[in-house]
Amino acid sequence: KLPLQVSTRQLVGPNGTPVGSLMLVTDLRLRRDLEAEKAKAERLDVVNKVVAGIAHEIKNPLSSMTTHTQLLREKYDDPEFREFFRSTVTGDLGRVNDVVEKFVQWTQPSKRELSLQDIHLILDEALSSLKNGRIPENIRVSTRYHASLPEIKGDPKELAKGFSSIIYNSVEAMPDGGNLTISTLSDSQYVKVSISDTGAGIPPEQLEEIWDPLFSTKNRGIGLGLPIARKIIEGHGGKIEVRSEPEKGSTFQVFLPIP
Ligand SMILES: Nc1ncnc2c1ncn2[C@@H]1O[C@H](COP(=O)(O)OP(=O)(O)OP(=O)(O)O)[C@@H](O)[C@H]1O
Ligand SMILES: [Mg+2]
Structure with missing residues (x-):
C-alpha cells in the first residue's frame, strides 16, 4: 500500500468552457517518513533529558557518600564522626532511593488496586x-x-x-x-x-x-x-x-x- 494524496481540478478555457481536467497524485512516503523521524527524535530528546536529570540527581548523593566513606577509615575511632557518617549516608541513600522510585513510578504502568x-x-x-x-x-x-x-x-x-x-x-x-x-x-x-x-x-x-x-x-x-x-x-x-x-x-x- 502506498500513501497517496489525490487532488483534481477542472481546467477552464478563456471563454469559461471546460477544456479538460487535471489530476495530481502526490506520493506521501517521504513526508510520512520525515514525520516518523521527527517523532522519534523528539522521543529520544525526552529520554536524553530524563536520563541526564536522573544521573545528575544521583551523582550528588553518590559523591557525598564516596567522600564520607573515604574519611571513615581515618576517623573510625571518633564516635561523633561515626554518628555523622550514619546520618549523612542515610540521607544520601534516601535521596537516591527517592529519585529511582519517582522515575520508576513515572515510567511504569501502575498495578492499581481499586x-x-x-x-x-x-x-x-x-x-x-x-x-x-x-x-x-x-x-x-x-x-x-x-x-x-x-x-x-x-x-x-x-x-x-x-x-x-x-x-x-x-x-x-x-x-x-x-x-x-x-x-x-x-x-x-x-x-x-x-x-x-x-x-x-x-x-x-x-x-x-x-x-x-x-x-x-x-x-x-x-x-x-x-x-x-x-x-x-x-x-x-x-x-x-x-x-x-x-x-x-x-x-x-x-x-x-x-x-
Ligand atoms: N505549591 C507550589 N507553590 C509554588 N510553586 C510550585 C508549587 N507546586 C509546584 N510548583 C512549581 O512547579 C515545579 C514542578 O513541581 P514538581 O513537583 O513537578 O517538581 P519539583 O518539586 O521541582 O521536583 P520533585 O520531582 O522533587 O517533586 C516546581 O519546581 C515549582 O516551581
Ligand atoms: Mg515536587
Missing part, C-alpha cells in the same frame, strides 16, 4: 508520610474535612503518594513558614480536595510548564512530582487544576469521580 475509600484517611496518610521531619515547625497545617463525603474508588497507596507530592510542593514553597490548608467538599459528580499554601506562588507564564516532566525551579528538584500526581489522578478518572498568585500562594484542586 477499592472504595474514605478520602480523609488517604489525606491523613499523605500527611503523616511527610511528617517524618519533613514539615517544619513554622508551617501551620490545618485540615477542613467535610463531615459526610461519599467514598471514592481508588488505590489508597497510590493516591496518598500523589497527594503527598502536591502537599510537599506547598511545604517547599513556604521556606519562611506559612499556612497549609487541606479541605474537602463534594458535588454530585466529584469529591474535591483543595491544597492551599501561602507560599511563593507560581508566575502566570509557568502555570502550564509546571506539569511538564523535569520542569523544576528547585536546586534539589527532579520535576516529576506533579507529572506523577497528575498521572495518578487522571488514572483514577479525575482531574487536577491550579490557581496561583505570585507572593500570595497557590491552590491545587483535585477532583475524584464519585463511583
Whole structure:
C-alpha cells in the first residue's frame, strides 16, 4: 500500500468552457517518513533529558557518600564522626532511593488496586508520610474535612503518594513558614480536595510548564512530582487544576469521580 494524496481540478478555457481536467497524485512516503523521524527524535530528546536529570540527581548523593566513606577509615575511632557518617549516608541513600522510585513510578504502568475509600484517611496518610521531619515547625497545617463525603474508588497507596507530592510542593514553597490548608467538599459528580499554601506562588507564564516532566525551579528538584500526581489522578478518572498568585500562594484542586 502506498500513501497517496489525490487532488483534481477542472481546467477552464478563456471563454469559461471546460477544456479538460487535471489530476495530481502526490506520493506521501517521504513526508510520512520525515514525520516518523521527527517523532522519534523528539522521543529520544525526552529520554536524553530524563536520563541526564536522573544521573545528575544521583551523582550528588553518590559523591557525598564516596567522600564520607573515604574519611571513615581515618576517623573510625571518633564516635561523633561515626554518628555523622550514619546520618549523612542515610540521607544520601534516601535521596537516591527517592529519585529511582519517582522515575520508576513515572515510567511504569501502575498495578492499581481499586477499592472504595474514605478520602480523609488517604489525606491523613499523605500527611503523616511527610511528617517524618519533613514539615517544619513554622508551617501551620490545618485540615477542613467535610463531615459526610461519599467514598471514592481508588488505590489508597497510590493516591496518598500523589497527594503527598502536591502537599510537599506547598511545604517547599513556604521556606519562611506559612499556612497549609487541606479541605474537602463534594458535588454530585466529584469529591474535591483543595491544597492551599501561602507560599511563593507560581508566575502566570509557568502555570502550564509546571506539569511538564523535569520542569523544576528547585536546586534539589527532579520535576516529576506533579507529572506523577497528575498521572495518578487522571488514572483514577479525575482531574487536577491550579490557581496561583505570585507572593500570595497557590491552590491545587483535585477532583475524584464519585463511583
Ligand atoms: N505549591 C507550589 N507553590 C509554588 N510553586 C510550585 C508549587 N507546586 C509546584 N510548583 C512549581 O512547579 C515545579 C514542578 O513541581 P514538581 O513537583 O513537578 O517538581 P519539583 O518539586 O521541582 O521536583 P520533585 O520531582 O522533587 O517533586 C516546581 O519546581 C515549582 O516551581
Ligand atoms: Mg515536587
